[in-house]
Amino acid sequence: MMKYPIGIQSFEKIRINDFVYVDKTALVYDLVNTSAVCFLSRPRRFGKSLLVSTLENYFLGKKELFRGLAIEKLEKNWYVHPVFKMDFNGVVYKEKGQLTETILFYIGEWEKIYGKTPVNAPIGKRFESLLKQAFEQTGRRAVVLIDEYDKPILDVLDTPLEDVNRDTLKAFYSTFKSADDFLQFVLLTGVTKFSQVSVFSGFNQPRDISMNPDFNTLCGITQEELEHHFAEPIAALAQKYKCSLQEMEKRLKLQYDGYHFSDRLTGIYNPFSLLNAFINNRIDDYWYKTGTPTYLQVLLQHNHEQLNELTGRYYAPEMFVDYKADVEKPLPMIYQSGYLTIKDYDPESGEFLLDFPNNEVRKGFLTMIASGYLKTKEMEVSNWISDAIKLLKQGETRAFRDSLTAFLSSISYDSHGSVKSEEAAEKHFQYTFYLILRLLGENNCRLLNEQTQAKGRVDCILEFKNYIYIFEFKLDGSASEALKQIEERQYARPYLTDSRTIIRIGVNFSSETMTVEEWEEMR
Structure with missing residues (x-):
């Protein structure tokens, strides 16, 4: 043992x-x-x-x-x-x-x-x-x-x-x-x-x-070290989850690997989460559940940059290596705290691509950001996401609509801050749905957000095992207008030979009520 x-x-x-x-x-x-x-x-x-x-x-x-x-x-x-x-x-x-x-x-x-x-x-x-x-x-x-x-x-x-x-x-x-x-x-x-x-x-x-x-491997566990030391617990996890060893190794990699600490890009697993998964014989969000550091919460409260403007971008090292005690620029602290990591290196420019290291961190951090931005509890966000995913997996679009409407209606008006102008309302709406969609996309489905196609840019595509959802959102417009745009621009064309059920959904939101105003769909 x-x-x-x-x-x-x-x-x-x-x-x-x-x-x-x-x-x-x-x-x-x-x-x-x-x-x-x-x-x-x-x-x-x-x-x-x-x-x-x-x-x-x-x-x-x-x-x-x-x-x-x-x-x-x-x-x-x-x-x-x-x-x-x-x-x-x-x-x-x-x-x-x-x-x-x-x-x-x-x-x-x-x-x-x-x-x-x-x-x-x-x-x-x-x-x-x-x-x-x-x-x-x-x-x-x-x-x-x-x-x-x-x-x-x-x-x-x-x-x-x-x-x-x-x-x-x-x-x-x-x-x-x-x-x-x-x-x-x-x-x-x-x-x-x-x-x-x-x-x-x-x-x-x-x-x-x-x-x-x-x-760069002085702390943490490499792929080679994982395979050498932990073959026994990996086999036990594979048996519990009724999958092959290769499938379990892939799952562990997606959940806990992904950290890189130099331009050599040697992958490092989070040792705390990995060892907890082995001792409990269960895959879970162990590192994130130990709590978000208070100092990071302080920084994010001051942050006026939206998360989608920070992730998936190349940065010069001086942008994220040294923390200069500037609460308005949280990138160095987010990186050094482990919520972002190096994902690629461009030797020509000397810049590094920063993004989330793995699924555990991505899901946890997005939940934290969403709860902070929407002024609601992390557990409430997490529970709603879990319920929403179950509905979408089963094709229960009407129930998902009602759930989404209720969730948005439950958000405190304090979260809307100074959303008074049309431009501010649209920006708030876009960021709210960026967070919600990113969270939906972290739960056993594929998210294509702002996906560019030949005839336009789709607001959102969610791909599940049996269903493909194509969403078009409008603010103070009409659901029929949104659905018409999906059809006229042929957003479903790449999936016409796909065996899954394609569901096109047009949604209109109200800047006054900040929730779903109209909903139309077509299968």
Whole structure:
């Protein structure tokens, strides 16, 4: 029976208790032998804390824990270094002084090992004294490992305390420059990379390995690792879902794969979702259900760009790599949080295509955006989508019409904001239906949105196993006019030889009631 390390971030515990461990130690060896000060950005629950724990045990010289792993043959010395590990998780930094208290707690613990430091000295200087004392006492340079370095800033994003916490961290991290003679290796991990004018400006710039091709598989699970380590649980899932191994592998890939962290485009699976699927023997949205980070919700509340203008586009790296604390431009945070990822690279322009990594993230993120935009609960959106899909699968168009009308009528008028002009009403209508249609298209059907054909552009086509729906929408027009457009422009022509039932639907919406006004269909 395989043991899956769900929620276990201790390398030592995983190894001693024989949990499954995907061997990343060859990359760890390469990292520590080619770098001095490094920074790694990865989404939450992607294995950053386990990486920090692995490095901690390596630098503490615990050779026995690495028996049978790649690094056992690579490392010859196994020197024991003083290790200073900080984890900013577990504390909420929304009160003034909380960050300083946390740092002082760590300093107090280290002083028990390496001796007291001047109490009246700045925090950074006290830390520098500790590093020097550790070096003098052990004869080995110190190792500093800081997990979730950015949490104290993310907790107070867009509040007056943001600058206070940033300055505190900046002063503390500046130690790495003045204490360089006493340092062997430094790693900072986090979700975001703040721009160089903020947190990192007080010391020599760390080597950012977040998009380095040599280390793009340092966290997460590759296709090769999946097939090597997890053949047994994949077979169990295939048996449960009554499909072939190949079909199950394809399903897992669509649901959890799709992350890329460099121009090498090596596919990476979300380890948290994948391991949860194996231990539960069920495919579900595990990563997304752990919750949307508060800092991302804050950013999206300020965002005036529509989602359909952000996804599926090429960007220069500077557009999404560094977060510059601009709440009106959320792209870097959305990317670094794992809701968008690299999907392609154009070497000629040096630009990257960003889009959703997989079905789990796409569905969850769209549900979150829709509920926020429409001022309704995520569960209400999710439940309506689920019911709507069942109706469309069965060809129950009248019931779907009634359901859509009721859902739109239930949306609070607060969500319509300042929809007063004709142009604003049309834009609100278009974006509302963009979100709804995208969500419908994430549930075992094929969505063709704004599909260009020879004689025009179809508003929406939804393809199911037994039905093909061709929608044309009008705002303050008429349903018959919409249906007539489908016929005159022959939107159904590409499907005339298709065995599925084709249903043409013309819908008219009212800008006054913001719901379905007229509905006409033809089969």
